[in-house]
Amino acid sequence: MKVAYFTHSLASCWNHGNAHFLRGVLRELRGRGHAVAAYEPEGSWSLENLLKDHGEAGLEAYHRLYPDLSSRTFTPDVDLGAMLADADAVIVHEWNEPWLVATIGRLRSKGASFTLLFHDTHHRAVSDPRAIRQFDLDGYDGVLAFGETLAEVYRSWGWGNRVHVWHEAADTRLFHPPQEETERRGLVWIGNWGDDERSAELESFLFRPAQTVGLPLEIYGVRYPEHALSMLTSYGVTYRGWLPNARAPEIFAQHLATVHVPRRFYVDLLPGIPTIRVFEALACGIPLVSAPWRDSENLFNPGTDYLVAQDEAQMERHLIALKNDPELRAALVINGLTAIRSRHSCSHRVDQLLAILAAHGAPVSMEMTA
16 A cells, blocks of 8 residues: 655654654554655645754754655645546645645545545644635545544534544654663753743743752753743753754653653643654653643553652652652652554554544555554
């Protein structure tokens, strides 16, 4: 089967979390013998910012650790009909331009034989619904939503059983514990500042507790404005700047623990949807403590796979325990790894994707599933 995926960028993960999951999914599909093609717009916002800040060197980790992946760029004058003439399945991510979404949908409506899915991995359906409703999805066979609460939004828009919950997951070919353990020290947080969506939560569940309990904290990410950088300095945080996501496992391997601080949209409006950082951290065998987040879909075992802090005081207690109790750290590592390896790898998600495509009539060779 030939699968075509239209992403914002495969090469760049600069403020572009979908690239993490997509790389793992495409590599898993290739490993099972399927042909895959990734397409991204020329001059994508994520790639342009990466190159502006880091030059071609910023792509080194991606090329080195994903040597089997590549993408093709396109411009608005592309002949999509010719490009997709031999595709069996086409998936279009929501971080694409409306004209592209509509044009591919019209190809399907006019008789193109591929199965066509729209992939939504963002909170805009609730935070900015007009941005999503502007997409013409009439020709699409189904929607892939990265959580049940998001799927419910699409069901309310009339998609019924044509919307499928397809959570993100860890690429366990890359995200795994180090082969040899070395000394671990302090906390690490890998995440972008964003638009002040969680600034108060970061202060109360990460910056201040780390300082209070005496754990050094390193932060990697982008889009930190001056007031955010000043806040980091005031709490003694070491800011490391952008980190290629492909290098995250080596950074996790250097630290005692990490923290999950969900954006408010994923606490209030789309509860139950973890970010991909949760999957990746647990896959790397690093203990994790989460700020308040309700696992309404029972993806994990809170308190066993990771710790949950309901307030700042409890976060401090958890961090002290992790700092002083190697047996607790070891138990969390084992349980977290078991959760990922048993149900939350990209291999599991490809199993699910192939079943979804088959249900919509795609010529999936079931013997190719794991």
